[in-house]
Amino acid sequence: MMLTVPRGKEKIASLLLTLAAFSTVLILMIIIGYVIFRGINHISLDFLLDRPRKMGSEGGIFPVIVGTLYYAILTISIATPIGVGAAIYLQEYTRGNTLTKIIRFGTEILAGIPSIIFGLFGYAFFVVLLEEYTKGWSLVSGSLTATCMILPTIIRTSEEALKTVPSSFREASLSLGANRWQTIYKVVLPTAIPGILTGIILGIGRAIGETAALLLTLGGTLLSPESAFDGARTLSMHLYMVALETGNMDVAFATAVVLIILIFIINFIANFVINKIVAHQRR
């Protein structure tokens, strides 16, 4: 949408802005393209289904995929109820009193804390102090740590989603004699669900991409986890360890490809579901 005929300085400026904007696309293509170019050849069914050998420099990554999925599902099933619950409380039950201000402030601060600090905390609290319950380095410890990390993301996006539900829906429901929870459960949440799902997906993405905090809490075993109290290793961790401990870049890049594909798949499914829901509501 060009508003005015660009002339002289205008032309140069708009050219520069355009270049800047498209360079983000270029950077993305270089990064993803390079990773795929380096990694794709190493991927085979064997690689996906075999167990790693020699610190992962040989063999496959099956237990790592299992570990990643286990970890992602566990994390999200802990973080979702808490995050969405908190968002509901903040949006629907409070009227911006001091307490909400404190909670919001806390959430803000939490969002800014670097993941390595979460790692230190997760190690000291979940791994060491609560060892009796979490069994030390384990999926539980890692997922709880990750939950703390992604909570702000889920709370914030869910809050935004709840905010966009027109207050006329709430008023209509209440004026029909529904109580507050009925109103939330039957009208507000279903309307907000696409936004909330987006938040959850962002959360999963962040959880899967995390490495630093997990190095200190998840254990990093190369065996497949059999319960939530076993240790595990995620693709991100594996990629880091293989690249740095063994120097086998083929495996590292192949793992990176799998990681990227996994993130794509999750996003794709999520968008599909969200679109379905939205379409259903508008039909």
Next chain:
Amino acid sequence: MKVKLSAQNLNLHYGSFQALKEINIDIKEKEITAFIGPSGCGKSTFLRSLNRMNDLIKGVTIDGNVLIDNQDIYSSKIDVVELRKKVGMVFQSPNPFPMSIYDNVAYGPRVHGNKNKRKLNEIVEKSLKQAALWDEVKDNLNKSALSLSGGQQQRLCIARVLAVEPEVLLMDEPTSALDPISTLRVEELVQKLKKDYTIVIVTHNMQQAARVSDVTAFFLTGEIIEYDITENIFTKPKDQRTEDYITGRFG
């Protein structure tokens, strides 16, 4: 006729701003009462204080009484949920829920514990008929309510309220978002409903007030300036300000 609703010395503040000043009014059963007045004069605010919808807004303080069937609705003994069941409300712009037509109408009965499928079907049909929408939607009850036209949506909202079987119907500019034809249909509907319900309607449109209501209250900056049978208000207003307003000299 019996007095259904009555406000006594009602004052309402939003924070420090006084939106209603010493409102006194008796609203009679099975009559249509219209509230008119320039924008911001407190019509909606007053309407919303009749079913405690203002409870939702931060910083609202109220003194004085609102009685329904001689019971103070602001007393702590009142169950707000029951009150709102009894005093239904239709809003300025149609606000059907983003679900099917059927579910919209069944919403009220369901939250009040009615789970019987047959019974619900009956209620939905009856309410949609009352709201003069049945014929237009009966083959598409599972369609999303959002796919209806504005006028249909507003009638759906009316059906939705009727399904709860309220005694009083509060309508806040129910036609202001509608085209003239839809407006007409809603006005007809209101007239029809009058025999079963006590109706209070807020409108910006003086012609509308004149057409549909039995009594009219004229609001100005939070006060009721004049309250009389509609004909009197429009033909021989007692207060100069009322006259100025209805002749379009300000507002």
Next chain:
Amino acid sequence: MKVKLSAQNLNLHYGSFQALKEINIDIKEKEITAFIGPSGCGKSTFLRSLNRMNDLIKGVTIDGNVLIDNQDIYSSKIDVVELRKKVGMVFQSPNPFPMSIYDNVAYGPRVHGNKNKRKLNEIVEKSLKQAALWDEVKDNLNKSALSLSGGQQQRLCIARVLAVEPEVLLMDEPTSALDPISTLRVEELVQKLKKDYTIVIVTHNMQQAARVSDVTAFFLTGEIIEYDITENIFTKPKDQRTEDYITGRFG
């Protein structure tokens, strides 16, 4: 008097919705022309097509001609920036920039390359005086414009336009966001400006049109129904619809 602006068979679509239909009108120099009509009839749309402000909106298509001093403003030879310099605009709600009073008024001259401090001071003073705001703000030129009252803000916006020395002044409901006293001041101002500018003013308020304008155009659903000197429109309208509208029978 000379024709300053003229529209010929102007049609405008928002996407597939036709907002203006075959508009033909000649606006004369140094007269005040008022556009009236019910909400959504296309008054703003037409006004904005006179300085190509509709270019900002996606999906707008236009055919027909708009001439200013007999030049087609939609021709590709026209420099939109120059056009807008010549055709100033004042908006419905006051929109001063979030900067000082001085900078607001100096904004236009500055973007047009005037950097001379002395000269700018003169322009600012003159414009504020023309807009009847100088006395109220002369000691506080560095105060944020947002700290002014609504009426002052609107006059500031007028001063801001005057500083660019346009030939035509388009005003889209310039007083609708103002209180009665501010409204009066702006109306006086418009009358005063008439001797130097060609003014087009959109208003919802028929009294206002009657008070300030020389000629009035009545719009309805995208068409100009009637266009005549103001007195005629308000005392002996030729079209039934005009009469209905000005007597408040609809809208």
Next chain:
Amino acid sequence: MKKKSELIVKIILFFTSIIAVSTIVLITFFIFKTGLPVIQKYGLWNFLLGSTWNPTKEIYGILPMVIGTFYVTFLALVIGIPFGISTAVYLAEMSSEQASKIIRPAIELLAGIPSVIYGLVGMVVLNDIMRNIERNLLGNILPKEYQWGYSVLSGGIILAIMILPTIINISEDALRSVPRKYKEGALALGATHLQTITKVIIPAAKSGIVSAVVLAMGRALGETMALIMVIGNMPAIPKHGLLSIFAPISSLTGVIALEMGYAGPNHRAALFAVGIVLLFFIASLNIFAMFFIRRGGEKV
């Protein structure tokens, strides 16, 4: 009965909502509990301003890491801000629908790429390029230890890419939320598009843009994995003036992530103390941001 279940729901929701805050308290508590004794024993200034980090000999001076962290963050901002804001302006003001359809998902994906992947690509591709530049182009003027690819500059570039989405998204929001009437006002006065952007829209969006930068800075300060993989982790203070952008450095986050595992008890406590310092920087930044941004907002 209905009332009662309502109350229970409310109580449950209330508890979920205070978990985030409690986490902050717990984090602070645990990090301070382990780390504070080290700072007390060693002395705050010795700890903060000591230029030697040698845990084997129980020498804990974190100045090199503090400098490294801020250096690389600074570089990232210098590279990222112009790019980010330009992109935001383009998207908010000039982009056609089709262009947005390409650029926006790209930004989203950039934000979604895990930091280890940035690290990996940085380590393999970027550092290779840097090494070539350092050896072949600048071989004569660069000191030997600045010639092996791992450098502040690599870290700065990688970080800049990683913070781009933050800068772009928040600035774009800010630019878009500038009321349309300002833009119309300016255009109606005959300002060109560029003048409207630079003189009205950007100033009006200032506080949003500042908050974008501050948030991006927070993200950069806290980044761990990508940095470990590209900056060389050398706990030394860079010298040689401008040439020091080729210096290998180490970061506060990196030292924790790398050394936690191997550390004996005293060393580990020292790493928690590094955590305290990091937490302090981040918290000050956030609080500054909240304060500044709110003030900025009021002024407009």
Next chain:
Amino acid sequence: AGCGEKEEMADDKQEGLSGRLKLAGSTSVQPLAEELAMRFMELNPNVKIEIAGGGSGAGIESVAGNGVADIGMASRELKEEEKTNNQDIRAIVIAKDGLAVIVHPDNEVSELSTKQVKDIFTGEITNWKDVGGKDAGITVINREEGSGTRGAFQELVLGKEGNYTTKAAIQNSTGAVKEAVKADPNSIGYISMGSLSEDVVGVVIDGANPTTEAVKDGKYPISRPFNFIIKVEAQGLTKAFIDWVLENEGQSMVSEQGFISL
């Protein structure tokens, strides 16, 4: 692959063992421990062994302090502070890992003495010509502070008092050291022998090639212990597992994995 021969060993003497073991610690020991554990679990289906990383320090701490693990893995000796603070733990060597000193394949120097290596890494020797090479500055590549490998190299080569040269480039992993040496013809670094590959050259030290045999024979001087850390009084499954590791089958798996058996 690798599990074809499990049938024949199935009813070994360990039969009847059951329970859970948790190992944690050094990431260098971890892969070996995982292979050992996998095998042990095949032999004893009722035993479950979980292995977590965390690093040598964390491994020791996890046994000594908080009891997170039954067996800690460490690629270094216990530090004095760790010994004095925790009288109730002991270290058991289960394997050795030789450290190879590596240079670029183009480097003329292929043999060094321990003393020369020490002087290079402390910064006393800075030019290849002083150790028989061409006239070029030496790029020393060191591991990061706190690395188990670096700690071992310090003890084995530099001694307690020796200080690494501050001019050294730091790499934070075996892989990265290899990459760095590959990239610079004048560089020198050290890595675990198990990670040697063709693209770098392991220098002959004191006349001995960096091979497992040489380490075993005691000819090659630079090797570090892989330790299991346990409570002094550890019994039952912990003991059974360690005993098995120290016996024939365990030790042959150690060799299989490229480490040096006892």
